[in-house]
Amino acid sequence: MKHKLFESWILDNSPITKTEQQQLREHLKACPQCQRLQTAWLESQNRIKSASVNEPQPGFSQRWQTMLSKRRDLEKNRQVRRTLLILVILMGMASLVYMLQNNLLVTWIVSAISIIASLFIYMSKALAGIGELLSETPALVYGFGFLSLGAIAALLASTAFILWNILKKGSQKHAYDAED
Amino acid sequence: MSPIEAEYLQKALKGDEDSFTALVEIHQTHVYNLCYRMLGSPQEAEDAAQETFWRAYRNLQRYDTARPFTTWLLSIAAHYCIDQQRRRRLPTIELDELLDMENFTPDPGPTPEKEAAEKEEIEAVQQQLADLNPNDRAVLVLRYFHEFSEDEICHTLSLSKSAVKSRLHRARLHMAEQLIAQKNRIKVEGRSNETQTV
Numbered sequence: 015m016k017h018k019l020f021e022s023w024i025l026d027n028s029p030i031t032k033t034e035q036q037q038l039r040e041h042l043k044a045c046p047q048c049q050r051l052q053t054a055w056l057e058s059q060n061r062i063k064s065a066s067v068n069e070p071q072p073g074f075s076q077r078w079q080t081m082l083s084k085r086r087d088l089e090k091n092r093q094v095r096r097t098l099l100i101l102v103i104l105m106g107m108a109s110l111v112y113m114l115q116n117n118l119l120v121t122w123i124v125s126a127i128s129i130i131a132s133l134f135i136y137m138s139k140a141l142a143g144i145g146e147l148l149s150e151t152p153a154l155v156y157g158f159g160f161l162s163l164g165a166i167a168a169l170l171a172s173t174a175f176i177l178w179n180i181l182k183k184g185s186q187k188h189a190y191d192a193e194d
Numbered sequence: 195m196s197p198i199e200a201e202y203l204q205k206a207l208k209g210d211e212d213s214f215t216a217l218v219e220i221h222q223t224h225v226y227n228l229c230y231r232m233l234g235s236p237q238e239a240e241d242a243a244q245e246t247f248w249r250a251y252r253n254l255q256r257y258d259t260a261r262p263f264t265t266w267l268l269s270i271a272a273h274y275c276i277d278q279q280r281r282r283r284l285p286t287i288e289l290d291e292l293l294d295m296e297n298f299t300p301d302p303g304p305t306p307e308k309e310a311a312e313k314e315e316i317e318a319v320q321q322q323l324a325d326l327n328p329n330d331r332a333v334l335v336l337r338y339f340h341e342f343s344e345d346e347i348c349h350t351l352s353l354s355k356s357a358v359k360s361r362l363h364r365a366r367l368h369m370a371e372q373l374i375a376q377k378n379r380i381k382v383e384g385r386s387n388e389t390q391t392v
Binding site: 026057065077 | 211215218219222223226227230231236239240243244247248251318319322338339359362363366367369370371372373374377
């Protein structure tokens with residue numbers, strides 16, 4: 015029959031007429047599904063009513079005060095950072111306007127480009143010099159150089175590994191001590 | 195609202211921090227309880243309750259003094275918990291957490307049997323509440339755990355009356371179906387235990 019209608023009569027608190035109450039009673043006698051629903055909802059209500067009120071752990075307001083002071087400090091720091099950032103931006107904009115007005119910006123850009131260009135020239139000259147030096151060096155010197163470099167690298171790697179192991183053992187021991 | 199609470203509120207509105215702390219003392223259980231029912235774990239409830247008071251403190255100037263202060267606080271708490279639940283799936287309460295919570299209970303009075311029964315009851319109610327849509331859950335918690343009227347729920351959650359009614363209907367149906375399912379599970383487990391012993 016009209017299960018949905020009876021379902022709403024069972025679950026909702028809206029008032030129903032005496033005839034509707036009678037209809038519901040008769041339906042419940044004949045319909046185990048709606049009967050189960052009614053019993054379950056009534057029991058659920060009882061469970062909720064008898065459920066205990068959960069209280070926070072003692073010292074809630076003290077924890078609140080601690081949290082409040084921490085958050086206020088954080089907000090203050092954030093505010094200071096924001097103000098500083100705004101000041102820096104304003105100063106940057108002001109100096110940009112000043113440089114544009116006095117043609118300083120163009121001069122600075124030109125000098126920066128010339129510095130970078132001269133750096134490139136020096137680097138290429140240095141590389142060419144190294145190339146010349148290497149072409150005049152005998153192969154034996156190369157071999158010896160590579161071997162010594164390899165030995166130094168291996169020595170450094172093993173020293174780093176030993177140091178890392180010592181540090182790791184030290185921190186583990188500290189953790190065990192703390193646990194004890 | 196009691197006269198002393200109204201006085202604290204007036205002072206807090208003027209920026210008195212100690213008066214706001216007194217308001218925290220007064221309302222902590224209400225707020226915590228709502229958060230616990232919404233989130234299902236004592237730690238999350240504690241964090242949510244603290245966050246609620248922080249948000250209330252920051253927005254105190256926006257509080258409409260014509261409305262009850264509790265309703266305003268619970269509205270903040272409910273909205274925060276709904277957001278939290280939407281962000282992650284609601285976990286069902288862990289037995290370990292329940293044991294932890296029991297350890298924090300100041301009254302060590304009840305017998306082990308009573309404690310076990312209480313734990314079972316809390317777990318049962320929380321299991322029924324689990325999987326309920328966050329908004330439906332908030333409506334049900336406010337209606338039955340805080341005894342709010344439908345109008346109060348409308349104001350607290352900024353919902354229309356028809357929305358509150360339909361959400362309540364859905365939540366009640368869910369609670370009843372969950373209970374039926376729980377009972378069926380117990381029956382099946384009982385039967386399987388019987389067959390094992392035979």
